[in-house]
Amino acid sequence: MTYIPISPAERDAMLKTVGVKSLDDLFDAVPAKHRFPKLDLPPALTEMEAAAHLADMASSNENVREHLISFLGAGAYNHYVPSVVDHMLRRGEFYTAYTPYQPEISQGTLQAIFEYQSLMTNLTGMDVSNASHYDGATATAEAVNLAYAQFRGKRRKIVISPTVHPQYREVIRTYSQGMGLEEAGDDPSADLEVGPEALTSLIDENTMLVIVQYPDFFGRIHDYTKLIEDAHAKGSLVCIVANPTALIMLKSPGDMGADIVVGEAQPFGIPLWYGGPYLGFFTTRKSYVHKMAGRLVGETVDNRGQRSYVLTLTAREQHIKRERATSNICTNQGLLALASAVYMSTLGKQGLQEVANLCYQKAHYAAGELSKIDGFGLCFMEPFFHEFVLCTPKPAGEVNQYLLDNGILGGYDLSKDYPALQNHILVAVTEMNSKDEIDTLVEVLKEM
Amino acid sequence: MATIVEPTIFELSSPGRRGVTMPASDVPETALPPKDLLRSDLPLPELAEVDVVRHYMKLSSFNYSVDSGFYPLGSCTMKYNPKINEDTCRLPGYLFTHPLQPIETVQGNLALMYEMQEWLKEISGFAGVTLQPAAGAHGEFTGVLMMAAYHKSRGDSKRTKMLIPDAAHGTNPASVGMLGMSVVTIPSDERGNVDLEKLKAACDDTVVGMMLTNPNTLGMFDENIEKVIEMVHACGGLMYGDGANLNPLLGIVRPGDLGFDVMHFNLHKTFSVPHGGGGPGSGPVGVGPVLVDFLPAPLVGIVEEGDDDMAPLYGFVTPEKSIGRMKAFHGHFGGGLVRSYTYIAMHGPDGLKDIAQYAVLNANYLQAKLRGTYKIPFDRICMHEFVAEGRFEGSDIRALDISKRLMDYGFHPPTNYFPLIVSEALMIEPTETENKDTLDAFADALIKIAEEAKSQPDLLHNAPSTTRFGRMDEVKAARELVLCCWLPEDYEQMT
Numbered sequence: 001m002t003y004i005p006i007s008p009a010e011r012d013a014m015l016k017t018v019g020v021k022s023l024d025d026l027f028d029a030v031p032a033k034h035r036f037p038k039l040d041l042p043p044a045l046t047e048m049e050a051a052a053h054l055a056d057m058a059s060s061n062e063n064v065r066e067h068l069i070s071f072l073g074a075g076a077y078n079h080y081v082p083s084v085v086d087h088m089l090r091r092g093e094f095y096t097a098y099t100p101y102q103p104e105i106s107q108g109t110l111q112a113i114f115e116y117q118s119l120m121t122n123l124t125g126m127d128v129s130n131a132s133h134y135d136g137a138t139a140t141a142e143a144v145n146l147a148y149a150q151f152r153g154k155r156r157k158i159v160i161s162p163t164v165h166p167q168y169r170e171v172i173r174t175y176s177q178g179m180g181l182e183e184a185g186d187d188p189s190a191d192l193e194v195g196p197e198a199l200t201s202l203i204d205e206n207t208m209l210v211i212v213q214y215p216d217f218f219g220r221i222h223d224y225t226k227l228i229e230d231a232h233a234k235g236s237l238v239c240i241v242a243n244p245t246a247l248i249m250l251k252s253p254g255d256m257g258a259d260i261v262v263g264e265a266q267p268f269g270i271p272l273w274y275g276g277p278y279l280g281f282f283t284t285r286k287s288y289v290h291k292m293a294g295r296l297v298g299e300t301v302d303n304r305g306q307r308s309y310v311l312t313l314t315a316r317e318q319h320i321k322r323e324r325a326t327s328n329i330c331t332n333q334g335l336l337a338l339a340s341a342v343y344m345s346t347l348g349k350q351g352l353q354e355v356a357n358l359c360y361q362k363a364h365y366a367a368g369e370l371s372k373i374d375g376f377g378l379c380f381m382e383p384f385f386h387e388f389v390l391c392t393p394k395p396a397g398e399v400n401q402y403l404l405d406n407g408i409l410g411g412y413d414l415s416k417d418y419p420a421l422q423n424h425i426l427v428a429v430t431e432m433n434s435k436d437e438i439d440t441l442v443e444v445l446k447e448m
Numbered sequence: 449m450a451t452i453v454e455p456t457i458f459e460l461s462s463p464g465r466r467g468v469t470m471p472a473s474d475v476p477e478t479a480l481p482p483k484d485l486l487r488s489d490l491p492l493p494e495l496a497e498v499d500v501v502r503h504y505m506k507l508s509s510f511n512y513s514v515d516s517g518f519y520p521l522g523s524c525t526m527k528y529n530p531k532i533n534e535d536t537c538r539l540p541g542y543l544f545t546h547p548l549q550p551i552e553t554v555q556g557n558l559a560l561m562y563e564m565q566e567w568l569k570e571i572s573g574f575a576g577v578t579l580q581p582a583a584g585a586h587g588e589f590t591g592v593l594m595m596a597a598y599h600k601s602r603g604d605s606k607r608t609k610m611l612i613p614d615a616a617h618g619t620n621p622a623s624v625g626m627l628g629m630s631v632v633t634i635p636s637d638e639r640g641n642v643d644l645e646k647l648k649a650a651c652d653d654t655v656v657g658m659m660l661t662n663p664n665t666l667g668m669f670d671e672n673i674e675k676v677i678e679m680v681h682a683c684g685g686l687m688y689g690d691g692a693n694l695n696p697l698l699g700i701v702r703p704g705d706l707g708f709d710v711m712h713f714n715l716h717k718t719f720s721v722p723h724g725g726g727g728p729g730s731g732p733v734g735v736g737p738v739l740v741d742f743l744p745a746p747l748v749g750i751v752e753e754g755d756d757d758m759a760p761l762y763g764f765v766t767p768e769k770s771i772g773r774m775k776a777f778h779g780h781f782g783g784g785l786v787r788s789y790t791y792i793a794m795h796g797p798d799g800l801k802d803i804a805q806y807a808v809l810n811a812n813y814l815q816a817k818l819r820g821t822y823k824i825p826f827d828r829i830c831m832h833e834f835v836a837e838g839r840f841e842g843s844d845i846r847a848l849d850i851s852k853r854l855m856d857y858g859f860h861p862p863t864n865y866f867p868l869i870v871s872e873a874l875m876i877e878p879t880e881t882e883n884k885d886t887l888d889a890f891a892d893a894l895i896k897i898a899e900e901a902k903s904q905p906d907l908l909h910n911a912p913s914t915t916r917f918g919r920m921d922e923v924k925a926a927r928e929l930v931l932c933c934w935l936p937e938d939y940e941q942m943t
Contacts, residue, residue, distance in 0.1 A: 002799055003528055004806045005883040011809065014884060018812040018829075023805040026812060026829055027700055029669040034705045036801070040570055044796030047532050054790055058541025060556035065544040068553070072546050075776055082468040084497055090534060092515030093508035098524055099726035101863075104917045105855055108511035109725035112504070115457045118932035122491045128931045131726070134582035137776035145626070167776040174744070174772035178596065178627035221485055249480070251487050264776070274557045275547030275777025277582065277728035277784060289929070295726065299933075300925035303910075303918040307453045312925040318585070318622035319866070323631045328622035330585045335724025335783075342504060345457050346467040348494045354470035365475035383481040404550060412548060435474040 002044070064272065064409060069437045071366075073387050073428025074217070074412035075136070075165050076275060077245070077267045079355070080432060085269045085342045095335055099295070103310045104302070109334060110309035114297045116341040123247050123344075124261040125254020126283035131295035131332040133280030136241065136264025137168040140211065141175035142282065142293045143239040143260045145327055147209035148179060149291045150237065155208035159199055160186040163216035164241055166417040172211070182206070188418045192218070193380070196227040207236040209260075214242045214253060218414075218426065219387030220380055221250060228257040244268050244281070245430075246385040248356035260284045269343025270336055279336040290316060293327035358431035359386035366429045366438045373446050379424055387428045389414065389421075396425045399448070406444045452916055454506045456933045461493035463942055467500060491935050510916060512860050514722075518886050520814075522833045522863040522875025523617065523665055525695050525717035527807075530794070533720060533787035542786055547777035551751075551763045557781065558762035561748040564732075564789050568713060571792075571800065572694075573704025574734030576767075578743045579779040584692055586774060587712025587731030588623040588659070593771045594710060594735065594742040595657050595686045596627055601742075601769060604684070611650055611658040611680070613642055615666055615867040617690060620659040629656060636869060640668035640826035642676050651679055657686035657709070663693050663831035665867040665875065667811065677707040686710065686738070694718045695879070696808045696832035699801025709736040715780075719788035730784030745770040746778070806880035807832040810887060814878055817891035821898045825870055833877035835870050845901040845908050847872040852919065853900065855912035857893035 006014070011023075020026060027035060045053060064070035070078050089095060093108060100106030100113075113131045120129040133139035144158060158181055160169055169186055184202040191198065196212060203210060210231045215221050228238045239260040240253040245267045247253075253261040265279040266272075284292055290313065298312035318325040347355060363386040371377045375393030390411065392399045400410035411427035418424070429438065480486060495503075512519070519526035536542075545554050565577040581587040592610070599607045610624040613634045621631045632650050637643040642660070658680045663669045670676060677687050689703045689711035695718045697703070703711050715721045715730035723729070735743060746764035754760035779785065795803065808831050815824060815834045822836040838847030851861030851874070863875040878887060900907050912918065936942070 002794055002802075003530060003881050004802055005881065006806060006809075010884040011806075014809055014813040017816045018809070019816070020812075020829070023809060026805065026808045027669075029671050029829065030701045031674055031706070034701050036700065037573070037702050037705065039699055039797035039800065041567060041797045041800075042793065044799050045793050047530075047794065050790055050794045051532060051536065053793065054536040054786070055539055055541075057556040057560055058536075058539035060559075061541040061545050062549075062553040063541050063544035064546055064549075065540060068549075070546060072548055074548055076547050078544075078546070080470075082497075084468070084501060086538070088501070088504045088508075091505075091508045093511040093513045095722040095724045096514040096526075096529060097511045097725050098519065098521055098526055098723045101521075102512075102851070102855070102861055103920045104852070104912050104915050105512035105860065106510075106725075107917055108507040108509065111454065111456070111507050111510070113725070114931075114933070118456070118458065118934065119492065121932045122934065134586060134728075135775050135777075138582065138586070138774075165776065167773060170773040171775060174593065174774060175626075177593065177771070178629075221481060223485060247487075248490060249486060251485055255487070271543040271782065272546050273543060273782030274545045274554065275779070275781055276775070277730070277780040277782070278776075286929075289931070296931060298925040298928075299930035300921045300928075302920050306917060308917050308920050310920045310922050310925045312922070312929070312931075317618070319618035321622075322618050323621035323625035325618070325622040325625060328585045328589055328619050328626055329583075330619050331583045331727040331729045333724075333728045334726035335722075336728060338504075338725065341457070342500065345493055345495055345500045345503070346497060347470075348461075348465070348467045349490050349492045350466055350494065351468055351470060352492060353490065358470055358473055360480070361473045361478055362475050364478035368478070383485060385481075400550075404553070409546065409549060409553075431470060438475070 068407060068409040069440060070409040071411050071427045071429060071441060072409045074426055075264060076272055077428060077430055078272060078432050079267050079430055081269050081271065082346045084346050085339050088342045089335060089339055094338060100311060107308060110297050112338050112341055114309045116337040117297060119341055119344045120281050121283050123244060124283045125252030126261050127286040128289050129281065129283040130292055131297060132337045133282055133294060135278040135280045136262065137171040139262040139280030139282045140168045140241050141172045142327055143262055144172055144176055144209055145293060146260065146288060146291045147237050149326060150288065151208045155206050156180065157182040157184060157206045157208060159184045159202045159207055159210045161199055161212045162187055162190045162192065163218055164211055164213045165217050168241065189420060196222050196224055200227060200230045203231050203234050203236055205234060207234060210236055210238045212240055214240050215246055215385045218380060218389045219384040220382040221385055223256065225256045245356055245359060248352045249360060265340045268340040270339055277333060277336060279333045279340055291326060293329050295332045355431055362433050362438065363388065363429035369442045386430060387426060390425045390427050392423045392425055395422050399425060402448050403444060408441055408444060457493050457503060458933050458935050460495055460499055460503060461935060463494060465494045465496050467495055467497045517858060517860065518882060518890055519860040520862050520876050520878050521860060522877040523692060525877060525879060527720060527879040528881035529720045529722045530791065533790050536790045537782050537786040542782045555762055558748050560789055561785060562762050564785055565748060567792055568732055568734055571698065572711060572734045573702030575737045576740040576743055577732055577734045578747055579732045579785060580744050580774045581712065581731040581733055582775050582780055583727065583729035584712055584714040584731045585619040585623060587733045588619055589626060590733050590744055590774050591688050591710040591712060592623050592627055594739050597742045597771050598739060599656060606654055607656045609654045610656050613660060614869050615664045616659060616661055617692060620690060640666040641670045641672050644672060644675060647676060647679055651683040653684060655683050655685040657688055659688040659690060661690035661693055663696060666826045667830035667834040668826055669831050673706055692717060696804045698804040699797060700804045704736055710739055715784050715788040720791040721784050721787045728780055728783055730780040741768045742771055743767045744772060744774045803880050810878040810880060810882055814876060814887050814891060818894060821895050833875060836874045837870060837872050838874040839872040840901050843901050843905060845905055847874050849908040849911065850897055853897050853908045853911035854893060856914045859890055859893060
């Protein structure tokens with residue numbers, strides 16, 4: 001009865017109104033032999049006990065604020081979240097509201113999403129943004145759906161760079177297994193030294209979409225302008241999977257000519273949370289807006305002449321178009337879109353530039369110091385933002401284990417996804433890493 | 449009426465204004481990348497922290513929420529979400545763990561996920577559970593992918609049809625559409641059950657399976673459920689349960705025991721993860737024995753057995769014929785699983801049954817109070833929701849007008865125009881967390897509105913009139929399509 005506000009007397013009165021004798025009598029339609037199973041679950045805890053139990057379990061983890069110095073990124077990043085972000089998220093008016101189907105009493109959610117859409121399009125240099133996806137990987141898979149719909153199934157090839165996040169590539173494969181697509185480029189044993197031009201020769205008249213990452217999974221910054229021109233010359237669309245923190249500093253994908261820009265907005269005000277929930281963003285050109293999955297908020301006026309906002313272009317969606325909908329997506333990440341909007345608003349243009357610059361400066365300091373250690377070095381020559389590949393004298397797994405024994409969460413072991421990269425660690429450095437932490441990492445590796 | 453609109457965050461911006469600042473760099477400076485790799489402008493707002501807080505506080509005051517009132521939105525299960533969940537999910541051990549940390553350093557997370565898999569199996573009667581899917585519809589897609597993979601693994605390639613009742617959520621056919629399967633719609637009979645004759649006619653060796661919401665979106669528990677499942681199985685199909693309506697089944701009946709092969713759980717509905725303006729949700733999927741090997745990877749398993757002195761070592765395992773990965777990392781851990789785990793732990797087996805019983809009591813009580821005033825097309829004992837018709841003989845009042853008028857009485861409206869098979873549908877789901885007084889007040893308001901519909905129809909046509917915003921011009925929004933805002937044109941010149 002933990003959260004049920006009905007007294008026994010009220011219950012009895014209500015049963016009488018319904019016309020049944022007991023609560024159990026409400027379930028006569030349920031097959032008798034399966035009715036009221038005995039559930040083998042632990043007995044109920046009180047709030048006090050539950051709080052202690054959950055705290056116990058949480059404290060048996062080693063976290064990256066209290067126990068471990070972290071240089072792990074690879075798609076999830078340890079950034080500072082200003083206090084104001086969670087204060088706004090904890091407003092019950094935001095977090096206990098539903099999808100804004102009734103706009104007259106949902107303007108808070110609607111305007112917040114409208115502003116989130118605006119922030120994301122300005123950041124990526126695109127025209128339109130939807131109200132968000134589950135995460136960066138599923139947003140990328142939905143870009144494939146958009147391209148498939150755009151060409152009505154007449155083009156069936158996608159070209160994926162092998163330096164798109166490995167888990168994103170897996171999700172694309174899971175999503176598209178019913179479409180009968182041809183894939184090219186996604187070969188982990190490909191020459192990883194070459195730049196985006198290696199993909200150009202794979203693009204042909206049957207290619208519907210080219211997918212690249214920016215900075216790529218190895219942290220390298222490529223200008224994709226030429227690749228996009230070549231892809232457009234063949235009639236193909238191009239999707240860039242971008243890191244939002246890097247976009248604060250770097251040339252926007254819109255300026256490069258991208259057709260779709262997606263990515264993971266977790267770095268913008270969302271905790272690591274052991275991998276989720278995160279926030280997939282999805283932006284594109286206005287011409288593709290009718291093919292885009294997910295919720296969209298548009299501006300309008302109410303019958304009193306006030307500026308207001310509504311969910312719009314809903315005819316694309318599953319509750320109207322059913323099996324012919326652009327996708328089955330029904331939800332968005334509303335609360336996390338709010339988190340990211342509050343994050344961007346609170347840091348503002350200048351604060352965001354400071355975050356990006358700190359990430360860049362500290363990562364480059366770390367890369368410089370690490371590459372001075374005997375046997376270590378930077379594996380790639382291209383410019384990078386806040387993540388880089390460190391070549392190690394021993395297998396990455398051994399190096400990381402040694403670091404962990406010394407209280408350091410090392411980088412991502414690239415041999416897990418690229419068989420040729422046995423001695424390669426992807427190191428991420430953010431504004432959260434002090435010079436002392438970086439120096440400690442260098443010292444520990446020197447002693448190894 | 450005086451204008452009360454809130455400027456956008458861009459309009460509130462002023463050049464040079466600062467919010468939270470970052471520390472100075474403590475490392476020697478490195479030159480930036482070449483200029484042609486840098487962006488030339490960053491058109492984002494500039495505000496002080498107080499500006500930001502007041503802006504979002506103002507926006508929050510424009511929202512109706514469960515914390516502020518009754519939200520009987522059918523099929524969405526908008527129950528009260530315990531506040532303790534908000535604290536547990538923000539414990540530093542959960543907030544600050546990275547999804548790619550070595551398993552030895554995150555045994556607390558993995559133990560929680562493992563137990564959650566076990567609990568959901570026990571609650572639903574399934575043999576395996578994946579926590580990875582990010583939302584209900586994502587879970588559906590996962591389920592349909594597994595159903596397709598199952599048939600394919602048996603070399604059965606001619607199955608391309610999914611049977612879906614006419615009362616189903618739109619996500620069901622859309623999930624099927626994503627895999628290029630075709631949908632065969634099965635009508636409901638006069639008692640709100642699946643029409644067995646029509647089902648029989650559709651069952652053949654091209655059937656992938658059936659996606660059934662039970663209780664369905666009319667609020668009815670299918671009285672022939674065992675027969676329906678038997679018929680689908682007999683033609684070689686698999687049975688998908690849409691778990692959106694699981695709330696009234698907790699401790700009442702386990703879908704796995706009834707013979708369902710696969711079902712998703714909407715943690716945000718049944719297990720009190722707040723919906724947050726639409727999300728994040730969370731959509732774990734349970735499966736029967738035939739689909740266990742197809743679950744998406746990774747699952748949490750015991751990789752080293754424990755003993756008296758040692759806890760087991762939890763880690764990740766990949767099922768033999770896995771359909772692959774549904775999203776990056778493991779699922780909606782922090783904002784989903786931790787909240788739901790807290791909730792289930794605080795209820796235990798008896799508490800779960802209470803939830804279902806009171807959710808059903810509240811729905812039947814409201815239905816009984818409204819009977820006679822509103823037509824209830826499928827009028828028998830309902831489960832956690834029921835559907836009434838929002839129209840009256842000789843009146844042009846529609847369900848939408850009734851919904852908008854309810855706002856003037858301080859209530860969130862029910863779901864409108866769904867399910868599609870009831871004309872002017874008002875789909876009402878009170879949930880177990882409402883008291884009798886609230887239900888009485890809501891019923892009184894609906895009865896009063898029915899009277900107004902006859903005596904003062906314009907009150908309804910023009911509603912809402914007491915809310916801060918009136919009815920929106922949705923056609924204008926779609927036709928003129930303004931989807932984002934920018935800084936004012938002369939922004940840089942402003943001081």
